Amino acid sequence: MEKKRIVHYLNQFYGQIGGEDKADQIPIIRKQPVGPGIVFGNLLGTEAEIVATIICGDSYFAENQDAAMATILQIVDGFKPDGLIAGPAFNAGRYGLACGAVGETVRRELKIPVVTGMYPENPGAEMYHKPVYIIKTGINAASMRKTVPIMTALMKKLLNGEKIGFPEEEGYIPQGYRVNVWMDKSGADRGVDMLLKKLKDEPFTTELPMPVFDRVNPAGAIEDIKAAKIALITSGGIVPKGNPDRIESANASRYGKYDIHKIDDLTSEEFITVHGGYDPVYALEDPDRVLPLDAMRILEKEKAIGSLFNYFYATVGNTTSVSNSKKYGEAIARDMLENGIQGAILTST
Amino acid sequence: MKLTLGKFHVRDIQFSDKSYFHEGVLHICKKELAAHLLQDSRIKEIDFDIARPGESTRIVPVKDIIQPRYKVSGGGQVFPGFVGELDTVGQGVTHSLEGCCVATTGQIVAFQEGIIDMSGPGAKYNSFSRMCILAPLITPVDNIGKHAHEETVRIAGLKTAAYLGEMTKDLVPEETETFKTDPISDLSKLYPGLPRVVYTYMIQCQGLMHDTYVYGLNVKGILPTMIEPTEVLDGAIVSGNCASPGHKNTSLHHMQNPVILNLLRRHGKDLCFAGVIITIESALLADKKRSAFYASNLARLIGAEGAIITEEGGGNPETDLMLNCKYFEANGIKTVLITDEYAGRDGASQGLADVTPEADAVITNGNGNEYITLPKMDKIIGKLENVKIITGGNASSIGEDGSVSVEIAAIMGSLCELGYEKMTTRLR
Numbered sequence: 194m195e196k197k198r199i200v201h202y203l204n205q206f207y208g209q210i211g212g213e214d215k216a217d218q219i220p221i222i223r224k225q226p227v228g229p230g231i232v233f234g235n236l237l238g239t240e241a242e243i244v245a246t247i248i249c250g251d252s253y254f255a256e257n258q259d260a261a262m263a264t265i266l267q268i269v270d271g272f273k274p275d276g277l278i279a280g281p282a283f284n285a286g287r288y289g290l291a292c293g294a295v296g297e298t299v300r301r302e303l304k305i306p307v308v309t310g311m312y313p314e315n316p317g318a319e320m321y322h323k324p325v326y327i328i329k330t331g332i333n334a335a336s337m338r339k340t341v342p343i344m345t346a347l348m349k350k351l352l353n354g355e356k357i358g359f360p361e362e363e364g365y366i367p368q369g370y371r372v373n374v375w376m377d378k379s380g381a382d383r384g385v386d387m388l389l390k391k392l393k394d395e396p397f398t399t400e401l402p403m404p405v406f407d408r409v410n411p412a413g414a415i416e417d418i419k420a421a422k423i424a425l426i427t428s429g430g431i432v433p434k435g436n437p438d439r440i441e442s443a444n445a446s447r448y449g450k451y452d453i454h455k456i457d458d459l460t461s462e463e464f465i466t467v468h469g470g471y472d473p474v475y476a477l478e479d480p481d482r483v484l485p486l487d488a489m490r491i492l493e494k495e496k497a498i499g500s501l502f503n504y505f506y507a508t509v510g511n512t513t514s515v516s517n518s519k520k521y522g523e524a525i526a527r528d529m530l531e532n533g534i535q536g537a538i539l540t541s542t
Numbered sequence: 543m544k545l546t547l548g549k550f551h552v553r554d555i556q557f558s559d560k561s562y563f564h565e566g567v568l569h570i571c572k573k574e575l576a577a578h579l580l581q582d583s584r585i586k587e588i589d590f591d592i593a594r595p596g597e598s599t600r601i602v603p604v605k606d607i608i609q610p611r612y613k614v615s616g617g618g619q620v621f622p623g624f625v626g627e628l629d630t631v632g633q634g635v636t637h638s639l640e641g642c643c644v645a646t647t648g649q650i651v652a653f654q655e656g657i658i659d660m661s662g663p664g665a666k667y668n669s670f671s672r673m674c675i676l677a678p679l680i681t682p683v684d685n686i687g688k689h690a691h692e693e694t695v696r697i698a699g700l701k702t703a704a705y706l707g708e709m710t711k712d713l714v715p716e717e718t719e720t721f722k723t724d725p726i727s728d729l730s731k732l733y734p735g736l737p738r739v740v741y742t743y744m745i746q747c748q749g750l751m752h753d754t755y756v757y758g759l760n761v762k763g764i765l766p767t768m769i770e771p772t773e774v775l776d777g778a779i780v781s782g783n784c785a786s787p788g789h790k791n792t793s794l795h796h797m798q799n800p801v802i803l804n805l806l807r808r809h810g811k812d813l814c815f816a817g818v819i820i821t822i823e824s825a826l827l828a829d830k831k832r833s834a835f836y837a838s839n840l841a842r843l844i845g846a847e848g849a850i851i852t853e854e855g856g857g858n859p860e861t862d863l864m865l866n867c868k869y870f871e872a873n874g875i876k877t878v879l880i881t882d883e884y885a886g887r888d889g890a891s892q893g894l895a896d897v898t899p900e901a902d903a904v905i906t907n908g909n910g911n912e913y914i915t916l917p918k919m920d921k922i923i924g925k926l927e928n929v930k931i932i933t934g935g936n937a938s939s940i941g942e943d944g945s946v947s948v949e950i951a952a953i954m955g956s957l958c959e960l961g962y963e964k965m966t967t968r969l970r
Contacts, residue, residue: 371889371967380961381800401904404892439937469653469933472750514886
């Protein structure tokens with residue numbers, strides 16, 4: 194069987210060029226394993242070999258990332274490798290960021306597996322844990338001997354297209370994806386077990402560590418409401434009859450923008466709700482109950498506001514993930530800015 | 543209180559000229575059962591179908607799921623306030639048809655109705671696929687209105703379950719299990735040294751078809767209160783809840799509440815089960831706050847040291863869950879929360895609508911946004927087309943080959959937040 198081809202990325206220090214004084218080294222090629230690459234080569238054994246080592250100075254990479262990345266990508270591609278190993282970088286910040294960036298780009302552009310290694314607090318780990326497998330290492334090269342076999346084992350699995358296990362089994366830093374799995378005991382049984390441990394002050398592991406919320410500071414008050422253009426937004430699923438954008442009744446994959454400039458009052462003949470999380474009876478009777486267009490038109494006539502925007506935005510908030518909601522919110526906000534809108538009324542259900 | 547469940551294991555359901563239970567087979571006379579249910583003038587037509595484990599059968603849209611039970615002694619009858627007379631249940635002997643359920647279907651009421659697959663990859667997401675299911679297909683009279691429609695179907699489901707349960711009236715159960723609770727005043731004397739645990743049972747009752755009934759009462763607007771766990775097992779709590787199929791507590795989930803069963807079975811062994819506190823999930827913040835501190839004060843009053851708190855539904859009920867956690871912990875009562883998550887199809891999003899730092903012990907029953915494809919089934923009970931509009935479905939849910947692609951929130955009970963199933967999430 195032909196050996197699989199691996200390219201290894203190292204900085205100037207592990208590439209045995211020199212210390213900080215050589216940190217501006219431009220990318221150079223060695224057609225054999227260097228430094229830690231020799232250990233990787235031995236462990237890869239008959240399955241794979243390091244065909245080339247790319248060495249780049251940490252400062253050079255940090256200061257010329259686009260140019261460095263283009264050169265490195267070209268070099269890697271030239272060797273037609275089956276996989277890329279970067280580092281390990283331990284807690285070296287610039288080196289970690291370089292290993293992450295190289296790994297992410299190579300994986301995306303060349304579609305080959307990538308493994309690197311870092312200390313969890315390395316900024317490179319924070320930035321690249323999602324796209325790249327980063328094996329958890331100690332703070333410095335003292336953990337090299339422990340790390341290299343773990344990185345090699347994961348690379349072998351990736352090269353063979355084997356199923357990759359969970360972080361605890363494979364040693365990588367969690368990529369942040371929650372995956373459904375089955376346990377031996379029901380949720381209720383696990384819950385009572387956990388409570389008894391908590392009551393006895395024994396150690397237990399929560400199944401769902403509390404997520405950190407991305408809080409948004411409210412914008413400042415509108416200075417002149419009588420001159421302001423106001424838009425209506427709803428997560429209550431009010432859409433024109435027929436649901437032209439086919440917005441789902443739950444976990445909506447899109448939002449819609451609908452023309453109301455000729456309408457003063459939403460009627461059940463023309464508008465409906467497609468939201469699957471609440472009783473639709475009253476919203477179907479009168480969609481203004483969720484999207485108060487009629488009230489806004491009165492305020493407009495009374496000149497309590499400058500004007501109402503000619504369109505409204507709508508999506509469905511029912512079990513819609515926070516990341517999708519954030520995406521729609523950002524897109525709607527951009528569109529509102531382009532249309533010179535100063536304020537919005539957002540109704541939820 | 544002392545309640546004995548006399549269990550009969552159902553191997554099959556068959557339609558027959560006469561209704562009776564014999565050697566594990568439920569024989570059902572459609573005509574007799576239909577006549578019984580058609581006493582409700584709001585039902586125009588009714589038919590029945592059967593789904594068995596392993597069959598290539600999909601039921602959709604399913605509204606509620608109910609376990610057939612019958613009270614032989616002890617006073618009252620199952621589903622008090624709806625089917626049985628309005629009296630205390632939870633004592634004496636109740637017969638229970640195990641491995642069997644009633645799943646109401648027919649014309650869709652609202653988006654929040656789900657799927658049961660009897661085989662294939664969808665079957666592993668709930669326990670119903672391993673039960674023999676009688677599915678009443680209910681068509682209400684024309685122009686009935688959604689609220690009356692929901693009520694009609696709910697009551698028909700309960701009546702059907704009671705009808706099936708009654709077939710065991712004069713029979714001897716294959717096995718029995720007895721549950722016993724003690725007066726609060728005796729607990730410290732009887733079980734010194736065992737940790738006192740309460741169960742805080744959050745039930746959804748926001749009106750607008752998100753309602754739950756206790757002894758026939760819609761509990762919307764009540765203050766938290768206590769109930770004997772055995773009363774719950776006898777059907778004192780009934781679901782009228784049209785929340786998302788994956789995480790609404792059906793009537794069967796209430797009757798077989800796995801937290802209550804676990805705590806009853808361990809009572810006096812490694813813990814002391816001090817009681818069940820029913821608390822509500824309202825849509826208003828003031829109600830959420832009042833219910834949370836009031837429930838925690840009740841728990842303190844009965845000397846609880848720990849509490850299991852379960853959620854129903856998601857989104858704003860997460861605020862109830864977190865407020866309960868906060869107030870219980872502030873009262874010195876250690877908590878474990880049981881919930882589910884909506885972390886996006888890739889599992890990378892944060893999965894809860896509200897959080898609190900005190901929630902350091904949480905059980906999750908899975909990510910409801912996971913997207914799966916369920917192969918075509920030979921037989922559909924109900925109407926497949928509804929998959930496009932139910933929670934978890936979308937306009938392109940039905941493939942040309944008859945397969946169905948949905949988020950698992952569309953599968954009945956897949957994420958049950960009472961911890962009925964065995965799914966959880968792991969971070970990768």
